[in-house]
Amino acid sequence: MKNDFTSNGLFWKIVITLTGLLVVVGFAYVFITVNLSEKYAQERNQRLNASIAEHIISEVKPYVEGELDTTATDEIMHHMMAINPSVEVYILDEAGNILNYVAPYKKVKLKKVKLGPVREFISTKGQEYVVGDDPRNPGKQKVFSAAPIIDRDKTIAYIYVVLASEEYESASEYVLNSYFLKLGGRAMLITLISSLIIGSLAIWLIMKNLNRIIATVKSFQNGEMSARIEVGEGGGINDLAIAFNEMADTIVGNIENLKSMENLRRELVGNVSHDLRTPLAVIHGYIETLMIKRTSLSEEDREKYLKIILESTEKLKKLVEELFELSKLEAKQVTPKKEPFFIQELINDLIQKFEILASEKNIKLKTSTLPNKALVNADVSLIERVLQNLIDNALKFTPHYGEISIDIDNTDQFVEIKVSDNGPGIPKEQIPFIFDRYHIGDKRISLDNNNTGLGLAIVKKILEIHNVTIKLSSKLNNGTTFSFQLPQYENA
Ligand SMILES: Nc1ncnc2c1ncn2[C@@H]1O[C@H](COP(=O)(O)OP(=O)(O)OP(=O)(O)O)[C@@H](O)[C@H]1O
Ligand SMILES: [Mg+2]
Incomplete structure (x- = not known):
């Protein structure tokens, strides 16, 4: 792909804006500097x-x-x-009226100074910047020096010295302005060019x-899902790159999830x-047989057929329920609602529930007495x-007079729960498949055919x-133990 960002105009637009901005800032800078x-x-x-x-007064007694x-x-x-042609000297009375003055060309227009x-x-004592009236230019303010003329402890007049005379000022203004203009202009030009170069480079x-x-x-966007x-x-825009990559990963992950859910759904429909x-x-x-042989069927056979039908519907019911449960779990539609509970109490309840079934086979169902x-x-x-x-x-798999025990063991952070029996055990070659769906193990022990x-x-x-x-540990003819660990609830 060619690098076409200079041809799409954005680059130039940014550079032109930057130049405009720099010129405005430059002029403002020169203006402020000169002022x-x-x-x-x-x-x-x-x-x-x-x-x-003060000095003049010390030299002469004007009164x-x-x-x-x-x-x-x-x-x-x-x-x-x-000595100093840049000054104009005035004598003011105590109301500010000009009594006497020395100024070039005598163009004094004001009669009174504020x-x-x-x-x-x-x-x-002249340490602050103060401007006062310029008698030759009404309305214009100038820097000055002043001193009181004191007679018998009383100020009777003032000596007022305007420091930059008109001629001097215009000359100095010209020199000053051209000097600072040149200086400011040069600084502006250098700043402008270097900022432009650096700015453009960064852009x-x-x-x-x-x-x-x-x-x-x-x-x-064109479907290359692995593009990252x-x-x-990435310079300063690494964050953008990271955010995009994460977004792409999420999208790909979601697509994979959807695909696997779709596969699962197909598999489920097939299995069901x-x-x-x-x-x-x-x-x-x-x-069908019952209907065809309606009259010729013995009471005994009819009874047998109806029993088979009943068993089959029960099997169907169980299969549908379990498939539904498993597919919900596999589609991640079930999230565990965790809460603290006493595991021993749950086991005691279950033992009570299963006791009747166990006693039918004379199986001893027990849990720790502690x-x-x-x-x-x-x-x-x-x-x-x-x-x-x-x-x-x-x-189901432990023969009559067998023994089943459900025990728990606390460790630091976990509680281990063990369900063991002294039944026929699981053959080694079966163990890897025991948790697969539809895996019905050893046919010799599958006593009823109501297994899914x-x-x-x-x-x-x-x-x-x-x-x-x-975890599963099992020895053929020696019993089976299933065990798992649950996290202990920590009272924070
Ligand atoms: N305690 C056990 N002792 C011996 N074999 C076992 C034991 N538990 C499970 N098995 C073997 O593992 C197989 C799978 O067990 P699973 O519970 O998944 O299915 P099932 O019991 O056969 O059917 P379902 O539980 O759906 O009624 C069983 O068919 C059996 O062969
Ligand atoms: Mg089972």
Whole structure:
């Protein structure tokens, strides 16, 4: 498959968006830098020249006996201007009115300066950034230096020095702006190009991996169920690859389950029709005979035929019930409802139930006499079914005057349950098949023909859904023991 993600436009769309974003951010950056640097320059100017007004006062006494001495002030102020042409010097009265000034070209438009910023400047000793009125540019604010003129402990006037004169400012503004513009522009250009290269590279890498994922998803969609994304080299989108693989596994697992359930259903239908055919044919045959020979049949024969029919219907009933039970278990439609119960109590109940059957064969059915208070955690009715089937087998296959015992043994986490008899045992070669459905073992011991061979298959399945395995030890002519372990209920 060719790498066509650059041709499908998405890659370029992302790159163009990224470029646009970077240009906007770049311009914002330059704008902010120039603005901040201008403010920085002004603040710096103010701090450096904060004491200029103080200095002028220390050089000259502008007031002589309460009167403004203009010749003295003019001289010193001209002097100042000569040294530092970037300043404009004003003398303000206590209301802020401009009394005297030295400024290039005398273009002073304001008659009065707001005193608020002047007082703030004086109280903070010029350590804070304060801007005040620019007498030559009404409405414009400038950095300044100021000092009070004190006569007999009273402020009678102020000296107000605007720090950057108009000419100086426009020149410095130009130098400043062009300098920072160049600096900002260059930084922006470098940032833009490098971000673009890195960004595009990252997008290219992600898209490349994404493309690989898309290719795999497409082949999965086209029926290639084994298609999986290689995890590990997926860069930042490994999680996506893992999630897809897990999803694909789940889908495949579900399909397999459906397939096996379908197979099971077919097998079941086949088995049922086969197993039902025999007893049905028997019933059918005997009923037909009864009808044909209605008058000629002896009472004894009629009785015999009806008994055969009854037995066959019983067998049918049992077969249908057990098949239904097993197929439900095999289709995983049964989930054990686990709850704590006393296993010894269940065994005692079962012994009572089977006692009559046992006494018919003079079989001794016993359990340990010691009371056992073990609590197990399992589905009580399913475990009852297991024990019923095991006891039923033991009773069926153990000859008269035999002995059957059901014992329990506690270990740390488990309770072991054993059902043993001293019957004929199971031949070695039969053991591997004993739990298969329809497996009816040793014909010599299958006394009645009411066997379906489903009993142990059901037992095995029930224990399987409890995650428990059943063990079997048997010696020919020496008895059989079935045993399994159930988890003890832990009182948390
Ligand atoms: N306690 C036992 N002693 C000797 N053989 C046994 C014993 N339990 C089971 N078997 C052998 O295992 C076979 C399978 O047992 P299973 O319970 O599955 O079927 P079944 O008892 O023959 O029929 P069903 O239980 O459906 O009536 C039996 O037919 C029998 O040959
Ligand atoms: Mg059985």
